[in-house]
Amino acid sequence: MSSITAGAGDEPKVSRAGIAGWMLFDWAAQPYFTVITTFIFGPYFVSRLASDPVAGQAAWSYTITISGVIIALLSPLMGSIADAAGPRKPWIGFFAVIQIVSLALLWTAAPGSSLTTAIILIVFASIAAEFSIVFNDSMMPRLVGPRDAGRVSNIAWGLGYLGGMIVLIGVVALLAANPETGKTVIGIDPLFGLDPAKGEDARATGPISALWYFVFILPMFFFTPDQKYGLPIKQAVGTGMAELKSTLGELKARRGILRFLIARMFYQDGVNGLLALGGTFAAGMFAWQTMELGVYGIILNVVAIGGCLYASRLDSRLGSKTVVVLSLVCLTIATLGIVSTGPGFTFFGAIRLPIEDSGGLFGTAAEKAYILYGLMVGIAFGPVQASARSYLSRSVLPEEAGRYFGLFALSGRATSFLAPLSVGIITTATESARIGMMALVVFLAVGLLILLRTPYPANKPE
Numbered sequence: 001m002s003s004i005t006a007g008a009g010d011e012p013k014v015s016r017a018g019i020a021g022w023m024l025f026d027w028a029a030q031p032y033f034t035v036i037t038t039f040i041f042g043p044y045f046v047s048r049l050a051s052d053p054v055a056g057q058a059a060w061s062y063t064i065t066i067s068g069v070i071i072a073l074l075s076p077l078m079g080s081i082a083d084a085a086g087p088r089k090p091w092i093g094f095f096a097v098i099q100i101v102s103l104a105l106l107w108t109a110a111p112g113s114s115l116t117t118a119i120i121l122i123v124f125a126s127i128a129a130e131f132s133i134v135f136n137d138s139m140m141p142r143l144v145g146p147r148d149a150g151r152v153s154n155i156a157w158g159l160g161y162l163g164g165m166i167v168l169i170g171v172v173a174l175l176a177a178n179p180e181t182g183k184t185v186i187g188i189d190p191l192f193g194l195d196p197a198k199g200e201d202a203r204a205t206g207p208i209s210a211l212w213y214f215v216f217i218l219p220m221f222f223f224t225p226d227q228k229y230g231l232p233i234k235q236a237v238g239t240g241m242a243e244l245k246s247t248l249g250e251l252k253a254r255r256g257i258l259r260f261l262i263a264r265m266f267y268q269d270g271v272n273g274l275l276a277l278g279g280t281f282a283a284g285m286f287a288w289q290t291m292e293l294g295v296y297g298i299i300l301n302v303v304a305i306g307g308c309l310y311a312s313r314l315d316s317r318l319g320s321k322t323v324v325v326l327s328l329v330c331l332t333i334a335t336l337g338i339v340s341t342g343p344g345f346t347f348f349g350a351i352r353l354p355i356e357d358s359g360g361l362f363g364t365a366a367e368k369a370y371i372l373y374g375l376m377v378g379i380a381f382g383p384v385q386a387s388a389r390s391y392l393s394r395s396v397l398p399e400e401a402g403r404y405f406g407l408f409a410l411s412g413r414a415t416s417f418l419a420p421l422s423v424g425i426i427t428t429a430t431e432s433a434r435i436g437m438m439a440l441v442v443f444l445a446v447g448l449l450i451l452l453r454t455p456y457p458a459n460k461p462e
Contacts, residue, residue, distance in 0.1 A: 034164030079406015106206025150315030267447025
C-alpha cells in the first residue's frame with residue numbers, strides 16, 4: 001500500500017488508510033456544526049424553543065458564550081496533556097461518549113420544554129466536540145509532512161462539509177415538512193411521521209448527528225496510527241500543567257507564533273459568531289423555517305466543498321497565509337453584505353430592492369441578496385480554518401504539536417465569548433438583530449490586520 005511520509009523525517013510512513021481515517025474525523029464531526037449549531041437546531045432554538053426571536057438570539061448567544069469560556073480555559077491544558085499522555089484516541093473516545101449522549105438527548109427539547117436543559121446539552125456537546133478536535137488536530141504533524149499539510153487539511157475540511165451537507169439534505173428532503181402543506185421539499189410526508197408543529201424535524205437532528213459521529217469516527221480508531229507511549233493519566237495531567245506554563249513562557253521568544261495566535265483569536269471569533277448566528281439571523285429576519293434554512297445550508301455547503309478543494313491546491317502553490325488572508329477579506333465583505341440586507345433593501349438602504357414575493361423558496365429580492373452574500377461565506381469559511389490548521393502544523397515540531405494545537409484551540413476560543421456576547425448585548429440593548437451582528441465585522445477586520453504582519457511559517461525569524 002502506498003504511503004505518505006509523516007511529519008518528521010525519522011517518523012514511520014503512514015498508510016493511505018491511516019490518513020483517510022484521520023480525514024474522516026472531519027466528515028464525522030461536521031454535521032454537529034452544520035445541522036445543530038448553524039442551520040437547523042440553532043434557528044429552531046431561537047424561533048421556536050425560546051419565547052420570542054430576540055430573546056432566543058440572546059439566549060443562544062449566551063449559550064455559545066458559556067461553551068466558549070470553558071473551552072478557552074481548558075483547551076491549552078488538554079493540548080499539553082495530549083503531549084504528555086501520548087495516545088490521543090482514548091481521549092477522543094471519552095469526549096465522543098459525552099457528545100453522543102448530549103446530542104441524542106436533544107430530542108427531548110420540544111416547544112414548551114425547559115430552555116435550560118437544552119442549553120446544558122448544547123454546552124456539553126460543544127465542549128466535547130472542541131476538545132476532541134484538539135486531540136485530533138494534534139495528531140496531524142506526525143501523520144502528514146509540511147509539503148502535504150495544506151492539501152490534506154483542506155481536503156479533510158471539504159470532506160467535513162460534504163458530510164454535513166449529506167446530513168442536511170437528508171433532513172430537508174426526508175424529515176423537514178412545510179407546516180402549511182405537511183410535505184417535505186421533495187413532496188413526500190416526513191419519514192417516521194415527524195410532526196413539524198412539534199419541532200420534531202429539528203429535534204431529530206440531535207440523534208441523527210450522534211449516530212453519524214459514532215459510525216464515522218470508527219475508521220480513525222481502526223486505521224490511523226496513534227502515539228504508543230506516554231505517561232499515566234495522573235502523571236500526564238501534572239506534566240501537562242507544567243508544560244503549559246513552559247509553553248506560555250516560550251511564546252515570548254516565538255513572536256511569530258504568538259502573533260499568529262493573537263490574529264486567529266480575533267478573526268476566528270468573528271468566524272465562529274458568523275457560523276453560530278448567521279442562520280438564526282436569517283430565521284428572525286425573513287421568518288425562514290426548517291425547510292428554507294436547510295436549503296440555504298445545502299447551497300452554502302456545496303460552495304464550501306468547492307472552496308476547500310480549490311484552496312487545497314492554492315495552499316500548496318501560494319502558502320497557507322495567502323489562503324487565510326484572501327478568505328478573511330471575502331468573509332468581511334460578505335458579513336457587511338449580510339448585516340446590511342433586510343426586506344426591501346441591501347447595503348443599508350443604498351440599494352432598494354423590490355418587496356414583492358414571487359412565491360416559493362426565497363421569493364423576495366432581499367432573500368436572494370442574502371443568499372448571494374452567503375455564497376461568499378461558503379467559499380471562505382472552510383479555507384480560513386483548514387489553512388490556519390496547516391499554517392500552524394508547518395510552524396511546530398511533532399513532539400510539541402499537542403501543546404501548540406491546544407493554544408490554537410485557545411486562540412479560536414479565548415475571546416469566543418466576546419463576539420456572541422457582544423451580539424447578544426447589542427441586540428438586547430438596541431432591539432435590533434442587524435445592529436447586533438455588526439460586531440462580527442470588527443473581529444474579522446482586526447484579525448486580518450494583525451495577520452498581515454505575521455511571518456509565514458509562524459516560526460520564521462522576523
